[in-house]
Every structure is written in structure tokens, then in C-alpha cells.
Amino acid sequence: MHILSGVVAMNEEKVAGKGEDAALCIAGEKAAVIASMDGCGGSGAKRYPAAAGWTGAKIASSVCGNAIADWFETGGRPANGSGGMQAEALAAEMKTAIKKAISTIYERLGGAGPTIKGSMVSPLPTTMSAVLIEQGDSGKVRCTYFWAGDSRGYLLTTRGLREMTKDDVQTESDEEDFQADGLLTNVISARGDFNINVRETYVEAPVLVLTATDGCYAYYKTPMEFEGALLRTLMEASGLSDWEERLKTEIGRIASDDYTMQIAIIGFQTFQDLQNAYRLRAEEYRLRFGAPAEQMLLQDDREGLMRLWREYKKFYR
Amino acid sequence: MKGKRTMPSNYKTGYYVDLVFCIDATGSMSNVINMVKNNALNFYQDIMKAMEKKAKEISQLRISIIAFRDYKYDGENALLQTDFFTLPDDTELFKRCVTGIEASGGGDDPEDGLEALAFAIRSPWDQTEGVKHRQVIVVWTDAPTHELGFGSSAENYPTGMPRDFGELSVWWGDRECSPYMDFKSKRLIIYAPDQAYWNTISDNWDNVLHYTSVAGKGMEEYEYEQIIDTITSTIAMQ
Numbered sequence: 001m002h003i004l005s006g007v008v009a010m011n012e013e014k015v016a017g018k019g020e021d022a023a024l025c026i027a028g029e030k031a032a033v034i035a036s037m038d039g040c041g042g043s044g045a046k047r048y049p050a051a052a053g054w055t056g057a058k059i060a061s062s063v064c065g066n067a068i069a070d071w072f073e074t075g076g077r078p079a080n081g082s083g084g085m086q087a088e089a090l091a092a093e094m095k096t097a098i099k100k101a102i103s104t105i106y107e108r109l110g111g112a113g114p115t116i117k118g119s120m121v122s123p124l125p126t127t128m129s130a131v132l133i134e135q136g137d138s139g140k141v142r143c144t145y146f147w148a149g150d151s152r153g154y155l156l157t158t159r160g161l162r163e164m165t166k167d168d169v170q171t172e173s174d175e176e177d178f179q180a181d182g183l184l185t186n187v188i189s190a191r192g193d194f195n196i197n198v199r200e201t202y203v204e205a206p207v208l209v210l211t212a213t214d215g216c217y218a219y220y221k222t223p224m225e226f227e228g229a230l231l232r233t234l235m236e237a238s239g240l241s242d243w244e245e246r247l248k249t250e251i252g253r254i255a256s257d258d259y260t261m262q263i264a265i266i267g268f269q270t271f272q273d274l275q276n277a278y279r280l281r282a283e284e285y286r287l288r289f290g291a292p293a294e295q296m297l298l299q300d301d302r303e304g305l306m307r308l309w310r311e312y313k314k315f316y317r
Numbered sequence: 318m319k320g321k322r323t324m325p326s327n328y329k330t331g332y333y334v335d336l337v338f339c340i341d342a343t344g345s346m347s348n349v350i351n352m353v354k355n356n357a358l359n360f361y362q363d364i365m366k367a368m369e370k371k372a373k374e375i376s377q378l379r380i381s382i383i384a385f386r387d388y389k390y391d392g393e394n395a396l397l398q399t400d401f402f403t404l405p406d407d408t409e410l411f412k413r414c415v416t417g418i419e420a421s422g423g424g425d426d427p428e429d430g431l432e433a434l435a436f437a438i439r440s441p442w443d444q445t446e447g448v449k450h451r452q453v454i455v456v457w458t459d460a461p462t463h464e465l466g467f468g469s470s471a472e473n474y475p476t477g478m479p480r481d482f483g484e485l486s487v488w489w490g491d492r493e494c495s496p497y498m499d500f501k502s503k504r505l506i507i508y509a510p511d512q513a514y515w516n517t518i519s520d521n522w523d524n525v526l527h528y529t530s531v532a533g534k535g536m537e538e539y540e541y542e543q544i545i546d547t548i549t550s551t552i553a554m555q
Contacts, residue, residue: 015370041371045550117516118525120504120554170492170501183501183524256373302447 002027003133003141005206007034008244008263012252014215020044021213021260022061024069024130028078034262035068035130036151037061038213040187044125046116048109059105060126064188067101068094068130081134087144090132091198094146098128099192106190122189127151128196129165129211133264140202141266143209147197149187152217155201156208156263158281160315161227164199205267206277215259216251221297222305224312228290231282239271331376333443334451334552335401339433341458342384342397343423345533349457349508350420352541353382357412361404367549375552376448378404381440382414385433388468390424395473398436401443423460426533430462431485431514435478438488438497450502451552455544459533461512482514489522500524504551508539526551 004027013019020039026032039057046056071094072078082090102124127149136142143164145153150167168186188194217226229250237243251259268274289312296304340349356363361378368375379401388395397418402411437454465481468474479485490496495503505525509515510532519527526547528539 018370041550041553045546115529117511117527117529118507118519119523120526120551 002032003030003135004032004264004266005268006240006265008240008247008265009261010244010248010251011260012215012248012258014255014258019258020055020057020061021215021258022065022126023260023262024065025262025264026069026072026078027264030079030081031072031077031132031134032264033068033072033130033132034209034211034264035065035128036211036213036260036262037064037129038127038149038151038215038258038260040122040125040127040149040184044122044189046123050109056122056124057126059109060102060124060188060190061128063101063105063124064098064126064128067098068128070101071097072132082132082144087198087200090144091146091196094130095194095196098188098196099194102188102190103192122187122191125187125189127184127187127213129153129213131209131211131264133209133266136202139204141205141207143201143203145199145201148194149184150218151211151213153199154210154212155203156210156227156230156278157203158277160281160285161230162315163317164201165197168195168197206273207266209264209266210261212261213257213259215255215257216261219251219254219256222293222309224289224293224309224316227316228285231278231285234275234278235282237271237275240265243271331374331449332451332552333377333445333448334375334379334453335440335442336378336380336548337383337437337440337454338380339383339385339430339437339454339456339458340418341386341428341430341456341460342418342420343386343428343460344420345423345459346457347420349539350415350418352544354412354415354418356541357415358408360411361408363545364549367545368552371549371553373549373553377443377445379443380404380411382411382418383433383436384418385429386422387424387428387463388432388471388474391422392471393473394422395429395468395471396433396436396475401441427461427463427467427513428458429468430456430458430460430509431465431482432468432475432478435465435485435488436475438485442498450499451504452498452502453504453506453548453551455506455508455548456515457508458515459510459530461510461532462514482517486522491523504554506547506551508544 007025011023020041022037024035039061041057044057047053051059106124129147129151131153132144134142145164147165150169153165155162155164186195233246233250234243237246381401382399384397386395399414442452503524507515507527508530511529519525
């Protein structure tokens, strides 16, 4: 029996054949890992003939995903879990694995060449969000979130959505936070000078744990709407596959980028159980945030939206 | 619910883009100048198409040109700066302006590229509130730069220039203080030799992309499509 009772997964390209995201989900009896990676197309736009013309961004997200898979499978973690290893030690181990994998590939590709310089150039750059899910003590589920850049990890409980990661982006105010247009301050790259942030939490099952690239959350008119989309499509769906399809359609309609998401379903016996568990929250979200935000958008009420965002953030962050 | 969303969003939608092209207009640069002239009429569409391929949008595009040479040797023709042209409305004006630039002069090998950069940094950037900006300076030159103030003995040398490279670096700014440009929005793309001060800039300033070129060869190695792709990638880059 797996620790996960199901997975909703998507790894969609905005332009066919040009996708630079990658995804990962491996589940065992005692532990699982989910991850979403977004190769950075701007600073990683260089194409490598030795890698079938793939861009540095695409190579980076794939290699990062493979490195996390190898890291997870080391020592039989799917069957045994991490054995209570500290979150920081897990992050350090993951960083070593990613760094080694990316630098090895970079050397094989022959480096970036001498023609492009500057602070905006990163060889093989990617963002990453991963969650190690394992059975914790006293019946709780241990979730260890790892991330670099603006790929995010979330927890969707029956009280609402919580962003468990903090983007490595320069933001100085709620206004900037709302607009989300800061430069990334930390991405994985072959330069090696990146951080893997880590946060550990213990949660009661049943619960949903998510990783997502910015294509999933960043194109809504307000940051609150991502939860609205998750819950609305869940309530409308007839089953797990239908929820996945509805989510792909919903996000694909608004995203101007590749979008990749993994939703780990923990502790729900049936889809009906899952739907029933979130029904109240879906209605609460609609009344408290969804409908008011819609009105404020129509009326161009930016101050109202900021007030609503601050209220929403009390639980969300 | 979704069908009613008619107002433009401020959350990751179209960029308000200001581009400043700093072009070395000395004798060897006819290749780049002709490239800009030949593509001026299509420039807006080419940028839009390239952004579409990246699944990104531009809500407003303005462009300004700075043609620079050498204050000591080129007198009145040492530097020309235009206002911002809003494209596509001002495409004809933009075309007429770039048509007037001829590759000539220059004196010794280095040019007054740092003065051009100083003017570019102090451009009247768009200040629309509540939108996402990109302030992009693109420099084309096949020569190193003089020290700032090398041509200050010339009658038309501008007042208010930075005293030295250190002060120009302050004008460009960093995360803590960026006096003329918005730190998160600004980008500097340099097509120039790996020589002074261009290499100092790419080694030390934030938000810089430096494509190195062969000195004195007029940037023959770079093609228009490649340049459009770089500019749009830089706009889309976070």
C-alpha cells in the first residue's frame, strides 16, 4: 500500500515542443516525493547541439528532476522513509545531488562558451519545488518542502490553501507581492551558488500537498484565485481523472507559460470523500474571497483587492 | 464568472516596455546601423511576434535611439538622442529618425560609449503606476570606451555627466539603491568587445547580458532575428 492514495499530475507545454518544465512523482509504502521544476528560459535560452538542441533551461529542469529522483531512492527511502533525518540535512544532501548532476552534464556539454557574459547569464538554470512526504510520529504526516526560485509548494487543508514555500524573489510590499514581478534571487544552475530552502511541517491526514511552477498560479488576476480554481474544479469533477482534466483546461486557458503541478492526495479513501471534505471550504472561499474579488475587479477597486489580499494572507502565509 | 473579467489585470499580464538603443555610429558600424534602418518599419511586429512565441504580451512599447561617437573628434555629431517613439503609432517617425543616422567619424579606436550609457540611464522612463515595466538599454559597439570625460574639452560636451566610472555605476545602481531606473525592471544588453569598460560592466553590474564581439569588425557576427530573440527573452526574464 502506498503512502499516497492518489495523484493529480500535469506537465503542460504552452508552445508544443518548446516546454521547459519538468515534473516528478515517486511513491512508495512509507514515503513519496513530488516535484515541479521550471527551467528559466531567459537566462537559460542557449541551445546545446550536444543535447539535441535543447535549451539550457530544458536540460536543467530535467536533470534537476532526475537528481531528486536519485536522491529520493538512495537508501530505499520509498520503502523506509528518511529514518528521521533532519530537514536541513535532507536539503544539504539534495543540494549536493542536484549540484553534482547539473555540473556533470554542463561539463559534458562543453560549457557555455565564452561569448555571453554578465549577471543575467546562468548556465543550466531552473527553479524547483519538491516535497518529501512520509509517515511521521503520532499518526501525522511529515511534509518536508524544498525549493529554489518561484516554484511553489502548498498545503490544501479543509481550512484553505497555505503557501509553504517563500519565493526567492525580491518583494518589498504587499503591493509588489500582489503583482509578483520581482527578479528571481536564487535559482539552481551549473554555477553552483544556489540555496535549497527547506521547511518541515507535520499535518493531519487527510490532506492535499502540492508543488507547482509559476505557470499554474501567476496568471490569475489575483493570487487568491489559484485556490478558487483548485476548489471549483474539484467540486465540478466526477472523479480524479476528470478533476485533473478540468484543472489542465482551467489553468491552460489563462497561463501564458508552461504549467506543471503535482497534487499528492493523502488519506482519502474515495474521490467522494475528497470532494465532501472540501465542500464547505469551497463555499466559504467563494463567499469570502472569490465573489468579492470578482466584483472588485469589475469595479477596478484596487484598494479593496489589496484589503482582501491582506485578509486572505492571514491563513495563506 | 470568468467571462466577466474585462479589466486589464495587473498580475502578470502585458509589460510596459521602454527600449533605448545606444548605437555606436562611427565608421565601422554601418552593418548594425543598416540592420536597424532596414528593420525599423517591421520592428514592432517582429518584437510582438517574438513575444507571442514566448507566450508573453507587451501592452506598450516605446523606443528611443542614442547614436554616439567621440566628443573629442566629432564635435556636434558626437551624440544624438531622440525622444521615445511609441510604436506602432510613431513607426514612420522612428524610421525617419534612424534613416538619418550615417556611420562616420570616430577618431581613435575607443568611443564615448559611457556618456551614451549615462544619457540612456537618465531616459524619461514610463511611470505608469500599477503595471509591470521593463526598462531595457541595448548597446551596440565594436569598440572599447574612453574614460568618462575624455572628451570634456569639447565645447559641446554635456553638463551633468558622471565624474567617473564609479559614479556611473552608482547611476546604474544596485538592489539597495537604483536612482534612475527601477531595479526589477531594468536590463542592459551589451553587444561589444570584451574590452574596457564593457567587460567591467558585465563583471560588476546587476541585470547585464554581454554578448562579446570582435573589436573593429562592425558586429558582423550578430543577426537581426537573434537580436530580437535576445531582447524579448530579456523582457520576459524574471
